[in-house]
Amino acid sequence: MDKTPDLIAHLKEGDDRTIRELYLNQKKGFFLFAKRYKLDDDEILDIYQDAIIALCDNAKRGKIDHLQGEVSTYLFAIGKFMIYKKIKLQNKTISMSEYDPDEVSGFSLEDEEDHPQLHMMGESLKKLGEQCQRVLYLFYYEEKKLDEIQTILSYSSKDVLKAQKSRCLKQLREIIQGRKDG
Amino acid sequence: MDKELLLEKYFEKSLTEAEEIKFGKLLEDDADFAAAYAFEKNVRNALIRNEKAALKEKLQAFENEKPAKVKSLRWYYAAACMVFLAGISLWITSQNESGAKLYDSYYQTYPNVIAPAVRGSQSDDIQSRAFDAYDNGDYQEAEQLFDEIYQDEQIDFALFYKGLAQLELEQYTKAEETFKQFDFSKNNSFTHYFKWYLALAELKTNDPKAAEILLTDLSKRDNPMQEMAKELLEEIK
Numbered sequence: 001m002d003k004t005p006d007l008i009a010h011l012k013e014g015d016d017r018t019i020r021e022l023y024l025n026q027k028k029g030f031f032l033f034a035k036r037y038k039l040d041d042d043e044i045l046d047i048y049q050d051a052i053i054a055l056c057d058n059a060k061r062g063k064i065d066h067l068q069g070e071v072s073t074y075l076f077a078i079g080k081f082m083i084y085k086k087i088k089l090q091n092k093t094i095s096m097s098e099y100d101p102d103e104v105s106g107f108s109l110e111d112e113e114d115h116p117q118l119h120m121m122g123e124s125l126k127k128l129g130e131q132c133q134r135v136l137y138l139f140y141y142e143e144k145k146l147d148e149i150q151t152i153l154s155y156s157s158k159d160v161l162k163a164q165k166s167r168c169l170k171q172l173r174e175i176i177q178g179r180k181d182g
Numbered sequence: 183m184d185k186e187l188l189l190e191k192y193f194e195k196s197l198t199e200a201e202e203i204k205f206g207k208l209l210e211d212d213a214d215f216a217a218a219y220a221f222e223k224n225v226r227n228a229l230i231r232n233e234k235a236a237l238k239e240k241l242q243a244f245e246n247e248k249p250a251k252v253k254s255l256r257w258y259y260a261a262a263c264m265v266f267l268a269g270i271s272l273w274i275t276s277q278n279e280s281g282a283k284l285y286d287s288y289y290q291t292y293p294n295v296i297a298p299a300v301r302g303s304q305s306d307d308i309q310s311r312a313f314d315a316y317d318n319g320d321y322q323e324a325e326q327l328f329d330e331i332y333q334d335e336q337i338d339f340a341l342f343y344k345g346l347a348q349l350e351l352e353q354y355t356k357a358e359e360t361f362k363q364f365d366f367s368k369n370n371s372f373t374h375y376f377k378w379y380l381a382l383a384e385l386k387t388n389d390p391k392a393a394e395i396l397l398t399d400l401s402k403r404d405n406p407m408q409e410m411a412k413e414l415l416e417e418i419k
Binding site: 016030052057070166 | 194226229292
């Protein structure tokens, strides 16, 4: 397995081989650790996958560029946090001595805002042209500044890029409107 | 400053304090601005949602991967022969070796689930240094630091990770001694793991009888290691 900075760099790129290797290598250890919380295998698998997803998401969005220690440790911290969240939702009790929310510092779960409007937006985004998808992805998902995107996508000026971004948002609005009307 | 630029700076996370105040005021007073903000925020959330859904599909595919099929019957027979021969040779080799092999197939490095750290949030105390060493595979240093913590504070996790560091250093007898210092009448989140790793260490040091007692105990009660203990017990018998 790569050293931490290399591994994070590969996760940032969304490298399938790295994700697969990490996923398969850590799975047994995660189950070993998670079984103490009286969750069944399906629940643990679901949490494990969500933890991997959160890890990759944080890597891509530059939130763990300065991670100290092993990525696997960070993954387990996310998983542990998610297990506590699930247990809390199920109203199961856990020993308070085990619960220490501070230990997952540096990690934040985005609020899951999964409503139909978001679903429609997600589907509409896929209908945009490739260039628009790329611009919006870099700006809103990877949280890159317009100056950086200008370099990455080789735009002649920032104003051209800004105009392109506005056009993309306009197109997106039209697609959504079309779906609503249709 | 125009409103579009304010939104742009918001998503670039580069608003100044004064701009943040202006931004907040516009959200309250200007319905068009608030709608544009809500739209762009939804774009961001929908992109996150799409990314997560795509990755979830990918992970599910890893999960559904089937082991490679045997290409032909001839290879199947050859493989079966190999397994048979391997079985015979395993049977011939000493009990000692079989215990060690079981250890190798069941041993899994226990992760640091106590003190994960991100730069900036980490303190320089001995606990952080111990887990740092453990995370980085410097088990010699980890063993020493966990030992110090245990001497000072008698905390179970320090004893547990000291024993784990010794297992990683292949100091099995020492690890056994360390795990045996745990008060097994306690029933906390470490108890079953102490028993599990002690049983593995005993297998490795050719004491299957002692391992069997611990594994039998683990297999009878509802605990995280119950299924693994049952499985290993079957293999020992």
